[in-house]
Amino acid sequence: MPHGERLVQKVSATRTFARIAPHVIPALDRAVHRLTRGKVLLSARMLPGVILTATGARSGQPRRTPLACLPQDDGGWLLIGSNFGRPGHPxxxxxxxxxxxxxxxxxxxxxxxxARLLTGEERARAWRAARDFWPPYAAYQARVEREIRLFRLDRR
Incomplete structure (x- = not known):
């Protein structure tokens, strides 16, 4: 693993990063994504990323969220609701x-x-893959009481 990537993983696992990142990274991602007409996500320089457009649970309005993802071999994606290791589900x-x-x-x-919420052994396998892919996820889980939600996205 390159030194720069190790440093980013170390910083990503800190509580300070968890306080600041949720406010800075999505705003930067949305701006760059818009300016490049969907071709570039800054956060995807370290982790693959998507912009998720989902219907708001309360508002019914479209909500656009830049997210890290794990692309799957069959063309789907795994999304990790880590919320940077902060309390509460995103x-x-x-x-x-x-x-x-x-x-x-x-x-x-x-x-x-x-989208499908993963449970049981399927969730356990996906969680191992997520931790192997991005070790700071283990630090995020260790900081929170809740079980981090994992979703599988399949093309419709």
Whole structure:
């Protein structure tokens, strides 16, 4: 692993990062994504990323959220509701629970998807893959009481 990537993982696992990142990273991602017409996500320089468009659970309005993801070999995606290791599930996970039909912007293409909350052994396998892919997820889980939600997105 390159030194720079180790440093980013170390910083990403800190509580300070958890306080600041949720306010800075999504705003930067949305701006750059818009300016590049969906071709670039800054956070995707370290982790693959999508822009999830889901229907708000309470508002019924479209909600766009830049998220890290784990692309799957069969063309789907795994999303991790880590919320940077902060208490409380991120809003997008509640939106997908209520309205699983959504869309992702992936490499400049908008793709309709259906989300499914993972449970049991399927969740355990996905969680191991997520931790292997991005070790700071283990630090995020250690900081919170809740079980981090994992979603599988399949193309519709």
């Amino acid at each position: 809003a997008w996970t509640g939106n997908l629970l209520k309205n699983p039909e959504a869309e992702v912007s992936w490499r400049g293409r908008d793709i309709p998807v259906r």
